[in-house]
Amino acid sequence: MESEKFNTQIAEALRRTQATPHDGMTERFMERLRREGLPQMGVTHAKPKHRHLVAWFSGVAAVAAVVVWVVLLPLKEDIPTPTGAIVQTVTMPAHSSEGVSASSPTMALANLQTPKKVYSSVRAGHSEKSAQTKILVSSEQSEHSENLVSELPLPSAPPTQDAVSKALEVSKQKTQEAEDPNALSYSPYERELMAHAEAMREVAELYTAEVVQEDRIAIRERDAIQSMRVERVADKDIIRKI
Amino acid sequence: MSTNELESAIVSAQEGREEGYRQLFAEFSGMVFGLVSRMLADEAEAEELTQDVFMQAFAALAGFRSQGSGFSAWIRRIAYNMAMSKLRQKRPQLISLDEPEYATYADHAGVADEEGSSEEEIESLIAAIGHLRQEEQALLQLCYYDGLSMQDIAYITSLTPQAVAMRLSRIRKKLKNQLSKHS
Numbered sequence: 001m002e003s004e005k006f007n008t009q010i011a012e013a014l015r016r017t018q019a020t021p022h023d024g025m026t027e028r029f030m031e032r033l034r035r036e037g038l039p040q041m042g043v044t045h046a047k048p049k050h051r052h053l054v055a056w057f058s059g060v061a062a063v064a065a066v067v068v069w070v071v072l073l074p075l076k077e078d079i080p081t082p083t084g085a086i087v088q089t090v091t092m093p094a095h096s097s098e099g100v101s102a103s104s105p106t107m108a109l110a111n112l113q114t115p116k117k118v119y120s121s122v123r124a125g126h127s128e129k130s131a132q133t134k135i136l137v138s139s140e141q142s143e144h145s146e147n148l149v150s151e152l153p154l155p156s157a158p159p160t161q162d163a164v165s166k167a168l169e170v171s172k173q174k175t176q177e178a179e180d181p182n183a184l185s186y187s188p189y190e191r192e193l194m195a196h197a198e199a200m201r202e203v204a205e206l207y208t209a210e211v212v213q214e215d216r217i218a219i220r221e222r223d224a225i226q227s228m229r230v231e232r233v234a235d236k237d238i239i240r241k242i
Numbered sequence: 243m244s245t246n247e248l249e250s251a252i253v254s255a256q257e258g259r260e261e262g263y264r265q266l267f268a269e270f271s272g273m274v275f276g277l278v279s280r281m282l283a284d285e286a287e288a289e290e291l292t293q294d295v296f297m298q299a300f301a302a303l304a305g306f307r308s309q310g311s312g313f314s315a316w317i318r319r320i321a322y323n324m325a326m327s328k329l330r331q332k333r334p335q336l337i338s339l340d341e342p343e344y345a346t347y348a349d350h351a352g353v354a355d356e357e358g359s360s361e362e363e364i365e366s367l368i369a370a371i372g373h374l375r376q377e378e379q380a381l382l383q384l385c386y387y388d389g390l391s392m393q394d395i396a397y398i399t400s401l402t403p404q405a406v407a408m409r410l411s412r413i414r415k416k417l418k419n420q421l422s423k424h425s
Contacts, residue, residue, distance in 0.1 A: 006414070006418070007386060009360075009363060009364055009367055010367065010371075010382060010386045010414075010417070011386040011387060012364050012369055013364050013367040013373070013381060014366045014383060014386055014387040015369070015387065016364070016368060017368055017372075018276055018280075018387065019276060019279040019280070019285055019288065020272065020275075020276075021271060021272055021275040021289060022289065023287070024293070025271055025275070025289060025293075026264065026267050026271065027269050027294060028289075029267050029271070029292075029293050029295070030260070030263070030264055030267070032293055032297075033260075033263060033297070033300075034260075036297075038297060038300050038301040039297055039298065039301050165416070217340065
């Protein structure tokens with residue numbers, strides 16, 4: 001009994017809060033149906049011109065994603081060791097292409113930061129002229145090692161058989177050490193690079209999502225303009241008749 | 243609209259005649275609008291979605307096998323799915339951690355007479371329903387306002403009838419708890 005009363009009360013509460021459509025909804029729908037026609041099932045409603053635009057943006061996003069990965073994957077294998085790292089200071093503009101000063105392989109590393117910085121600065125509305133990025137510095141050690149090697153005297157006689165076999169043995173040992181799975185743990189620098197790569201991938205995804213969103217907005221605006229044009233034409237007809 | 247009229251309207255729309263589309267929209271748009279506006283809580287958005295629902299439904303009408311009253315469940319199912327999809331696209335709504343306000347019932351329950359108390363209960367119930375999740379409100383709408391069977395609701399919401407019954411039972415319990423807490 002109490003349950004039935006409660007059911008009735010729920011129904012009454014729903015009835016009182018039930019929204020009713022505004023007048024003329026059927027006419028508005030019929031007008032839209034005439035204007036747009038029925039959508040093709042499973043096919044986007046975009047017009048051919050827009051489809052090209054969508055395809056173009058998707059292509060750009062896909063290329064950006066591929067570039068990010070193609071640049072990042074080799075970097076993982078060629079990560080500079082602490083003793084062999086190269087110093088590079090790169091000046092990168094946030095909004096323009098001027099002033100990029102890097103010509104070594106580390107330029108690739110510097111480029112990794114460019115899209116993200118540009119994207120974040122655009123998003124945040126910042127207008128700073130440029131952003132500087134310093135990449136790991138240990139050139140002094142590198143130069144010192146090169147000097148030491150160049151100062152060594154050249155051998156006066158060819159190496160003996162024993163020396164060659166010993167050198168081969170040492171080389172083999174080093175190769176085995178390199179293949180040791182325990183030696184595969186990533187250094188902090190490598191981890192930092194990988195985190196950076198992940199962040200770049202997320203930025204690319206975000207960019208793709210924004211492109212899709214902008215396309216939707218463009219479609220809506222186009223529809224609105226078409227609708228306004230139809231109304232204007234209708235108004236003109238009415239005026240002519242008057 | 244009788245079953246025969248409905249069937250002829252469906253056939254007419256399947257043949258692409260405007261009159262068929264018009265009849266079906268005029269007959270079922272109010273029902274669809276009621277459901278989606280309950281879920282979206284925005285009438286302008288609800289009208290746009292109602293039109294989208296019918297566009298989709300008419301585009302897929304060729305695949306619909308007419309069985310009279312089956313059309314209303316079919317269109318409700320499309321509406322429910324599209325509204326759910328719209329809700330998923332939206333960002334999660336901010337929910338106040340403060341206690342919801344049921345002052346209407348709490349303030350007057352002690353002094354109102356039998357009739358007034360019932361009125362206050364309904365007011366309070368309206369507020370409590372407003373605090374339910376949108377899909378819960380939709381279930382209430384389908385069951386208590388539209389008076390559909392568990393089978394039909396299960397078809398519309400892609401749940402099993404048992405799951406529908408279970409959810410409705412929980413919703414009722416939730417409403418009762420909220421009302422008793424503030425009475």
